[in-house]
Amino acid sequence: MQASTNQRSTRIQRALALSVAAVTFGLAGPAVAACGSFEPSFAPPKQTPFLSAGLMKALWRPGSSGGFIRVDDRAPHGAGIVGTWRFTWTSDGTAYPNPIPLGAVVDFGTQQWHSDGTELIISGARPPGSGDVCMGSWEQFGPSSYRFKHIALAWANSDSVPPATPAVYVGPAIMHATVTLNQARNAFEGHFTIDQYAKDEVTLLEHIQGSVTATRFSVE
Numbered sequence: 001m002q003a004s005t006n007q008r009s010t011r012i013q014r015a016l017a018l019s020v021a022a023v024t025f026g027l028a029g030p031a032v033a034a035c036g037s038f039e040p041s042f043a044p045p046k047q048t049p050f051l052s053a054g055l056m057k058a059l060w061r062p063g064s065s066g067g068f069i070r071v072d073d074r075a076p077h078g079a080g081i082v083g084t085w086r087f088t089w090t091s092d093g094t095a096y097p098n099p100i101p102l103g104a105v106v107d108f109g110t111q112q113w114h115s116d117g118t119e120l121i122i123s124g125a126r127p128p129g130s131g132d133v134c135m136g137s138w139e140q141f142g143p144s145s146y147r148f149k150h151i152a153l154a155w156a157n158s159d160s161v162p163p164a165t166p167a168v169y170v171g172p173a174i175m176h177a178t179v180t181l182n183q184a185r186n187a188f189e190g191h192f193t194i195d196q197y198a199k200d201e202v203t204l205l206e207h208i209q210g211s212v213t214a215t216r217f218s219v220e
Contacts, residue, residue, distance in 0.1 A: 081138075081146050081181055081188065085111045087121075087214035089192050095208040106194070106208055110217070113138060119148050127159035129167065136175070146188075150175035154196060171198045171205070177212055186216045 087109060093102030100106065109124040109132075117139065123132040136150030151174060157167035174197070179190030189212060196206040 080140065080144075080185070081113045081179075082115045083113060084217045085113070085188075085214040086217050087111050087212060089212055090210045091208060092210040095206065098206055100208060106210060111214065113146075113148075119150070121150065121152075127157070129157045129159055130155050134173075134175070142180075144181045144183075145178070146181070147176070147178045150177070169199060171196065171203075172201055173197070179212055179214070186218075187214065189213045 087107075089106040089108070091100040091102060091104045091106050093100070105125065107123050107125045110122050112120045114120070117137055119136045119138045121134050121136075123134070126132040131152055131154050134150055134152030136148045138146055138148035140146050151172055154170040154173050155167050156164035156170050158165050174195045175192060177190060177192040179188040181188045192210060192212050194206070194208040195204060196208075197203060198205055
C-alpha cells in the first residue's frame, strides 16, 4: 500500500514538472517575439530564426520624450549624419569680449562624422600653422538631431593677427554644436558655440556663437 502511494506521488510530481516546463516554454516564445519579430521554430540549427533575424541599432534616451531612437548607418547616403560635409559657421553678432559682426563667416571647411562617434574638421578659414585641424566626439539624441563637442589647439604665428614669431601656443578652443539633418539626408543646420581659452584652460579669451549650415559631399 505504501509503495502504491509513493508511486502515485512520484507520478504527480512528474506531471507538475512537465506542466511547469510547458508553461515556461509557452511564455518564452511571445517574450522574444515582442522584441525582434522572432517566432519559435523547430527548424535545424542552420535555419534557426536567430540567424536570419534583422537587428536594428538603437539608443535609449530616458525622460518624458525618451525611448528607443533608431541609429542605423546603413540607410541611403551613409545613413544619418555619417559622411563628409562642407560647412559654414556664421556669427550671430554676440561675440565677446572682441565683437564679431552679425553675418560674418567665423569658419568654413570640410567635416567628417564617423560611425564610431568621432568627428573631424579641417578649417578653411585658419592658416594650417595656427591649428586648422581639430577633432571631437558626437552623439545622436533624436531621430534627426545630433550634437558634438570639439577641441582645437590654437597657435599664434606669422600668419596670425597680430603676428607672433616664433609661434606660441594660445590654448584650447572648445566647440559645441547641435544640428538637425534634413529629410533628404544631404544637408543640416543648427547652432554652434566656440570658447577660446588661454593656456591655463580657465581664462576665457573669446566667446563666439552663431548658426551652422552644411551640405553633404558625396561620390554622386
